[in-house]
Amino acid sequence: MGDVFGGRYERVDALAGNRWRVWDDEQKVYLACEFVDDAPGPLSGLLARIPTTAAHLAVPVVVGGAAGGPALVLSPLVGGQVLGDRLAAHEPIDVDNALEITDQLLAALTVLHGAGLVHRGIADHVVLLCAGRRPRVILGGLGGVAETADGTRDTRGLGAAVGTPGYMSFEAFSGAAPDPVQDLYSVGALLVQMLTGRRPSAGAVARGGAEVPAQYRGTPVGDFLGHLLATAPARTASASAARTELTAVRAAPTAQEPASGQRARFAEPFIVEDATPDLPPEWGTNGPLPARVSEHLVHVVRTPEAADPARPAATAGERPAVRGTPGRWALTGVLLCALAAALLLVMWLLG
Structure with missing residues (x-):
């Protein structure tokens, strides 16, 4: 589990551009986060001036931001x-x-x-x-x-x-x-x-x-x-x-034509793939996975079979009895059939 800030924001993993993915345990959503190590006191008030409907801006929310202390600048996580x-x-x-x-x-x-x-x-x-x-x-x-x-x-x-x-x-x-x-x-x-x-x-x-x-x-x-x-x-x-x-x-009709040299090229249309990394193994789309599920992703957890109460336990120095298995009885039957067939073949040759 990662560091928890403000009692609700847990650091999950690193994103591109000096950003981190965090989990908001109160709203149950993933957010993008920028960590500011030495935040100025008025940072929260300054960012609060940005209209919530501002186009092309990651309208942030600041957690912390005490003068000289760390702060989290949170914004929606966009692919x-x-x-x-x-x-x-x-x-x-x-x-x-x-x-x-x-x-x-x-x-x-x-x-x-x-x-x-x-x-x-x-x-x-x-x-x-x-x-x-x-x-x-x-x-x-x-x-x-x-x-x-x-x-x-x-x-x-x-x-x-x-x-x-x-x-x-x-x-x-x-x-x-x-x-x-x-x-x-x-x-x-x-x-x-x-x-x-x-x-x-x-x-x-x-x-x-x-x-x-x-x-x-x-x-x-x-x-x-x-x-x-x-x-x-x-x-x-x-x-x-x-x-x-x-x-x-x-x-302007000539705006896209350089005076000399080759024009910069780019594959059309302008396709942007989602480069957001996959979630770490201990995280899912709905937040942190239960500990039992996280363990199961690494290895299969087996529950041992219950002991037979009718069978007495072995004493010290005594080897525990080995119970037969259906596979062992089948092997014995095959061997007996082979022996009988061999005897019949010998009798036929002698007769």
Whole structure:
């Protein structure tokens, strides 16, 4: 049995993307969980701002979250595959599907930023592609959110994380106060990864940040990327403004045609398999299995036959009597029949 948190959430096994599967013993359901080792005190209140009907967001519930203590960020368990694993196992994603995924991420950020929050942890391991035949995105990794800086105080350190190397903007890397435009840079870096199949370099921020792939420069997609990856003053101002620009890019007749080089290919349709691992042997669809059932999965439990009360027990030094079996009597009969046949054969030969 795994660790139990809050008296009801039991850790079951590890999932992809720094997530765990836990069992809610009160609601009798499996949930996805992110463990935050050093949770800020206001984490629960910050995440409570997210509307429960928010699209493309893993709307979480926080357990614990005392200042400086561990917390569980819980969300529904959805079958699918994290984007990083998808890219590692396949070719780069084609432009149409990459832009669709980007649009859904921007929709999630529009809600998050509207609640006065900055994600700060956007990367390929926090984007879940739901199982199905078209791109459907859920943005997780909300354990490191922070409140948007209001200009009167420094909110650095509110979250447990400030970003993932390669996806962080220069200002986030430099320790600037949380700002929504930092998330937009991360979305741009993620779009470059989807189009090229290569994770952004952790050292790119020291060289001025991620760059637009050469084959997309001078195209609507390249211009859109350039606005997301620009330095903070020139970067797209908001997630909603980025969605508006993206809508125009997707409508442009040449949006999907790189200026040079081969176009990124991907098997059509965009099929996402459910990569959720099977449950461990001691767990079933309805929760933990009874101990007797768990033992039976490993070995067959036999119940010994009851002793015959009419038969006296053997005394010390005495060998217990061996009871005959039907198989032994059958063997004796076969031997007697063979002996009789041999005698008849001898008598016939002598006569």
